[in-house]
Amino acid sequence: SMEERITRLNRYLMGWIGYFRIASAKSHCERFDQWIRRRLRMCLWKQWKRVRTRIRELRALGVPEWACYVMANSRRGAWEMSRNT
Numbered sequence: 001s002m003e004e005r006i007t008r009l010n011r012y013l014m015g016w017i018g019y020f021r022i023a024s025a026k027s028h029c030e031r032f033d034q035w036i037r038r039r040l041r042m043c044l045w046k047q048w049k050r051v052r053t054r055i056r057e058l059r060a061l062g063v064p065e066w067a068c069y070v071m072a073n074s075r076r077g078a079w080e081m082s083r084n085t
Contacts (some may be wrong), residue, residue: 002047006040009036013036017029038082041082042081044057045078045081045082046078051073052072054068054071054072055072058072071084
């Protein structure tokens with residue numbers, strides 16, 4: 001589940017950030033944070049396998065109805081869609 005995935009990721013990242021805190025790696029941490037968030041969005045998109053599920057979940061997130069239909073019916077892959085949602 002997503003909660004379990006985030007919990008495991010937090011545990012790993014706390015150690016990683018603690019180790020690299022000494023160095024000035026702020027820009028690397030920001031880029032890594034952006035990548036992690038996109039990766040989590042991709043995992044969510046893969047969990048929503050059906051078009052109906054994607055529409056329902058996107059509407060619950062507050063996406064306009066017309067955009068939900070466009071995104072849910074897109075033929076692009078999960079990684080590409082994670083850039084938009």
